Amino acid sequence: MFSPLTPRDLRVCMKKLGVFICHCGTNIAGTVDVKSVAEKMGKIEDVAHSTDYIYMCSEPGQQTIREAIREKSLDGVVVACCSPSMHENTFRKAVKSQGMNPYLCEIANIREQCSWVHQKEKGEATRKAEEIIQSTLEKVRRNESLEAIAVAINRRVLVIGGGIAGITASLDLAEGGYEVILLEKEPAMGGHMAQLSKTFPDLDPAFNGLLSKASEVSKHPKIHLHCYSELEDVKGYVGNFELVIRKKVTSVDEGKCTGCGICIENCPVEYVSEFERGMGMRKAIDTLYPGSIPNKPVLYREYCRYFLDRSCQRCEEVCPEKAINFKLEEERISEKVGAIVVATGYELYPKEKLGEYGYGVIPDVIDGLGFERMLSPDGPTKGRIVRPSDGKVPKEIVFIQCVASRDPDRYMPYCSRICCMYTAKHAKIYKEQVQDGQPYIFYMDIRSDCKGYEEFLQKTIEEKGLLYLRGRVSRVFQDDGRVRVLGVDTLTGKMVEVAADMVVLATAIVPSNGVKDLAAKLRATVDRHGFLTEAHIKLYPVESSTKGIYLAGCGQSPKDISDTVSQASATASKIQALLSTDKLLQDPLIAFVDEGICSGCGICVEVCPYEAREMDPHRGISIVHSALCQGCGACIASCPNNACELRNASANQVLRMLDTFIV
């Protein structure tokens, strides 16, 4: 049954090998006859030691391996046990302690791939275990001694997004002593939190909390803030990213501008403000919001009359510091960092697609962020709740939850997580402001799953007498100056019609615009909705699947401020762990090129998904960037001349391993 080694084979590999077979309790030994396997393996010519043990991974089990290496001076070890993802490291460390190169120790998986799946075919399982071990022996015979690859690390961090997630991550990293580059696409920090009135469940003013954090960022000597900027290009790999940052043109000289606001007052151009959710106006030269950090205006060239027809130069004339400069150009800045935090945040579901709720058609139908602006003391109504159409106080107001959330057929299948709580908060604040008003809330379920949320909700319902109607809304239409809302209360089975003065939609959270393009630049993955995907939903929730790219905030999934801040801090501490060493150690099981055979065709450069292959222009051959190569094998499969090989998985090795199964 065993094909004996030819004399040539023995000459090629004069190694003395050891085979160690684990019972794994009865996991393996209950199916595979481990004693007979150990005995048979012991009879192979170059196997100097073959034994079995109840738990090889236990300390006495590892001791067996260490002693055998010492006494029999073994040159290679095969441990037949569970999957290498479980204990490869354990056994490689054990052999290393005896001076053996760890890459000469290999795992033969006879549990997941043998005993567990063949529990009813014991004889066949034993035969398969023998073949798996033999094939692994074949690999070890030709394994090389390898050393882990050490890569130098740049100990600076790029944070993309200046919302509360990016601000928190930047501050944590900077406090840890690392230099941070913080990118924000808008003219000031804050993100959506700057639009909010009060936070739930504590009803603290969101704006004040945000500004105190943002001012810490602006003063921190280790944080380099680039507002109105975007990431244009990124190259490299974990520990060594090379960036190009595009600073959009502000037409305002940052050094000269004092933020006095005279230009804003004098600018004659007004247009509808997206920050105020369409309920306020802004100027062609303006700050993002009053009191923003940094508090310097930006000239929007698409609205400015100077750039449209050169008809106005008011801001330039009135600026006491002569800071307005129409000739300023875009800037590009090159930077190097070791890790990147993606904190790109969210948008609300676009109103154009919510016709069934009359959003965008009926003026008195607004979304959650719009209501937040209305409640904000610095918002378009100075904190007063009024109908956008005529400025009257709404006496009956309908809140609709789960708008475009939890609707896999037409909209988004997921729960947006924050709407239940902010709707309760909205209704509470409404009831406090309009005491004779009646809020109605259409809901499907109420989800209040964080600290203090359920209590907040129940207290609000008790004190404010909110009427929750369980069911989706079927129609929203305008009728005689009011907004009629048709729905069903499933708890009583009655159809419900409310003639409301105003409707607030708790629309779904979706990823920010442009995240897909950014993710492509970073080689990070996004799910089908555009949320950035984590490496493992439970165990690696802040790491992206690309090494060195980390996640924080709503760019990864919908979450509230508490969760966002927690995740941002988790991300920061993960990065601090990564950057705590001078060098990164990487697995050396990567591609290499036989320079004598390579014809320099360049096919490997095109197929490499990690940009790890490059042509050497001087020698005309292809080379491997060891730090970038992940050992996927794409270049090896595509090389027409077989000039590429994978370390310790050469074609010769793989074919011989296959032979043991076929012969």
Next chain:
Amino acid sequence: MEDPKLETVADMGKVNSSFLEETSKKSGEKLNLCYQCLKCTAGCPTAPYMDIRPNNIIRMIQMGMKKEVLGSSAIWFCVYCQTCGTRCPNEIHIGVLMDTLREMAMEEGIPAKEKNIHLFHEAFIQSVRRGGRAHEVTMLMDYMLRSRDLMKDSLIPGVKLFLKGKFPLLPSFIKGRGEIKRIFEKCTKNR
């Protein structure tokens, strides 16, 4: 509307709040706290005979459905065993609520859906008024006189109870009968 089975409740605001406020105030229960866990209905021994389940009674009060609630048989079927109130996570004592609703129905002159059930209710209350606790024999006699039903509804169950020893012939009064009297007087005055 489109579906004839679904009845439209138009103009939510007007219907809703007054009935909810009235029942909440009279019963002293925080009715808007109910989140429809159905613990009350699950444990109610008389729920299988009710036309509207206890949880739905609360919901219908929240929705302002006064006519339906006060005209239901459910409010008369409640035996005040207090299982619902003991178990309610939001401390709503539905027994108390049901009593309030019965009183409200009688005030409004809405006839009880079940025959003679309000007479039994009155007989019970009067018995309590007399002795501070119900005395079955005198209570039953009272009911028989009120309902003029001497056999079917009262005598046969009475004999059964007597044979089981649940029918003490002599009434036992509580000590604080004077206080009970004052309670009744106060309640009647406040009405």
